[in-house]
Amino acid sequence: MMLKKYYGQLRFAGRLDVVVKHAGLYGLLLALIWLTAGCANGQQLQGQTGSLPVKPSGPSPVEKITPAERNVYDWVVIGAREEVARGVIYDASYRQVKYPGGDVPPESGACTDVVIRAFRFAGIDLQQLIHEDMRENFELYPQLWGLPGPDTNIDHRRVPNQMKFFARHGQALPLLVQGEDLLTWQWGDVVYWRFANGLEHCGIISDRKNLHGVPLAIHNAGVAREEDCLTRWEITGHFRYPPVSE
Template sequence: MGQGCTWIEHYRALQRAVLVCLCLCLCLALPAWAQPIQPQQLVSAARQQVGVTLGYDPVYRRLDYPGGDVPLATGVCTDVLIRALRAQGLDLQQAVHEDMRAHFSAYPQSWGLKRPDRNIDHRRVPNLMTWLRRQGLARPSSAAASAYLAGDVVTWDLGNGLSHIGIVSDRRTAQGVPLILHNIGRGTREEDILFAFKVTGHYRFASR
C-alpha cells in the first residue's frame, strides 16, 4: 500500500511539472501585452494628443523605466504610437527593451550601440518596425487605400535616411484615403499623408 501511494504521488508531481512547463511555454508564445489592442481605442488615444502635443523635439533624454515619457507637449513621431498604446496597457519602452535584451542582434545596428538603451530604443522607427514584425503584426504594403484600416500602423521613408511612423485614422478624405495621426514636426496632427511618402511598413494589432 505504501509503495502504491508513493507511485501515485510521483505521478501527480510529474503531472504538475508538465502543466507548469506547458503554462510557461504558452506565456512565452503570447504577445508582450495582456489584452488585445482595440483599433478604435488606439485611434481615439492618438487623436487625444492633437492640440496637446504641439511641438517636435528629437533630443536624447533620460527616461524613467518602465513608463518613461518626454513632456506631453512635445515628442517625435514614435511618441504618438507609444502614448496611444500605453492607454491600453502596452508599454513599448518595456516591450522593445526586453526583446532587444534577449535578441539584440535581430535589431538594426545603425547607432553604434553595443547593448540596448531603454531611453531611446523604443523611440526609433527602425526598432519599432523590427519589434512589430517580430510580433507577427506585419501586413503587406499596398497602394490601395482600402487596404489600410483604422488603427493600423504605417511607416514611411522620408528620404535622406529619415523614417516616419503613424496611426491610420477612422476618418477618410473625399477620395476614400484614410487620414494619418502622426507628428512629423509640428506636433500631433491628423492629416492626409498616407501616400505622400514611400510606405515601408504596414502593421495591424487585431485580426479582422
C-alpha cells in the same frame, strides 16, 4: 542674434541664415510648424509636410463607439488623437526616462512618441515590450548606433526598432493603398514612411478618410496633426499590433 539663439533652441531644420533674413519673426514662427520635422533617430527632417490639419465636422467613427465596446485599435486611435489635441511639438532629443512607463515631457515628442503614447493609451507599453525583445534578441535589431546593448531611454523611440518589433510580433500588411489593398488599411494600424531625403517617419492610421476612401494619418512632423498624408511619402511599413488572431 536673439532670433538666431531662439531659433537654435527650437531645433530648427534648414538654413538658419536664410530663414532669419527673409522670414522675420512671423515667418520664424510659421517655420516652426511647417519646416521642423524628424524622428527619434538622431536626425532632423526637412520640410516634409504641406497640407492643413483636418478640421472634424463631428464625431469620428471611433468616437461613436461606447467606451465599453471599444477594442484596442479604437483606443490606439483615440490615444494618438490626444497628441493632436495637446498640440504636441516635435522634439526628438535624447532624454533619461523611467522604465517601464517612461515618457518625455507631454508637450513634446517625436513621430515615434505618437505611436508609443497611442499604444499606452490602449494599455500597451512599447517601451517595455521592445526592451524585453531587444534584451533577448539584440543581434536581430538594427545595429545603427554603436550601442553594446539595449537602452531603455531611446530604443523604443527609434523607427527601425519599432519596425523590427512589429515585424517580429505584429501583423505585417500590404504597403499599397489602391485596389483591394486599400481595404487592408484599418484604423489603429501603424504606418512607416521614408521621405525623399532618406529619413524615416511614422504615424497611426486614423478612422477618418478622405473623399476617395483613403484613411488619414495621425503623426508628428513639426506639430502633431491628423491629415490626408498616407500616400504623400514612400510607405515602408504597415503593421497591426496585436495581430488580429490574438
